[in-house]
Amino acid sequence: MILLANIVYSQSKIYAFVGKKISVERVKSDDSFYLKYKNIYKVEQSFDNEIKADTVVFNSFTHMNQIHYSIYDYAIIYVVKNDKGDFVHKRTYFTPIVLKENGKWYGFELNEKKPENYLPVKPYKLCIKNSRKTAKVIIPKFKKQKHIVEAFYPSQFFEYVNKNTVKARFLQPAENLIKQKF
Known part of the structure; x- marks a missing residue:
C-alpha cells in the first residue's frame, strides 16, 4: 500500500509556493508506519495558478520524525493533491528561502x-x-x-x-x- 501511494504521488502534478510557516504540529496518523503533521503556511508567492488562497493547510508524512522544512521560517514547499483534492506535502521536499530583497525571494x-x-x-x-x-x-x-x-x-x-x-x-x-x- 505504501509503495502504491509513493507511485501515485510521484506521478502527480506538483504545485510549489514560497510559504511562511505559521504552524507545524504532529497529529494522529491513520498509518502506524508514518508520522503525520498538519502544516499551515501563509502563501508569500505561488508558482502555480492552482494555489489561490493566502494560506495553505496540508499534511505531511514521515517515518523519521524529522520535518526539516519546519526549521526555516520560509521555504518553497512542494505539494500534490490527493484523491479528495487536498494538498499533501510531497515526501517532505522543500527548498529553504532566507531572504527577500527588491520583491524577490532568495534561497x-x-x-x-x-x-x-x-x-x-x-x-x-x-x-x-x-x-x-x-x-x-x-x-x-x-x-x-x-x-x-x-x-x-x-x-x-x-x-x-x-x-x-x-x-x-x-x-x-x-x-x-x-x-x-x-
Whole structure:
C-alpha cells in the first residue's frame, strides 16, 4: 500500500509556493508506519495558478520524525493533491528561502556542494535563533550549536557570525531553484 501511494504521488502534478510557516504540529496518523503533521503556511508567492488562497493547510508524512522544512521560517514547499483534492506535502521536499530583497525571494539547496551557480549577495545578517530552537526539538541529536549551523546553514552559502547569526554569501532567486526541481 505504501509503495502504491509513493507511485501515485510521484506521478502527480506538483504545485510549489514560497510559504511562511505559521504552524507545524504532529497529529494522529491513520498509518502506524508514518508520522503525520498538519502544516499551515501563509502563501508569500505561488508558482502555480492552482494555489489561490493566502494560506495553505496540508499534511505531511514521515517515518523519521524529522520535518526539516519546519526549521526555516520560509521555504518553497512542494505539494500534490490527493484523491479528495487536498494538498499533501510531497515526501517532505522543500527548498529553504532566507531572504527577500527588491520583491524577490532568495534561497539555496541544502545538498548543493558548489556555489558556482549562485549569486553573491551583499553580506546579509540572518538571525537564526528560532531555527536553532526548532532544530533542537525535532532533531535532538544536534546538541551543539555548531552542528545545527553546519547542517542547516552550510558554509558554502553562509558565514558563521555567532550562535544566533549567520551571514548569507551566495543565494539563488526562488524561480531558479524551482526550475532545478522540475
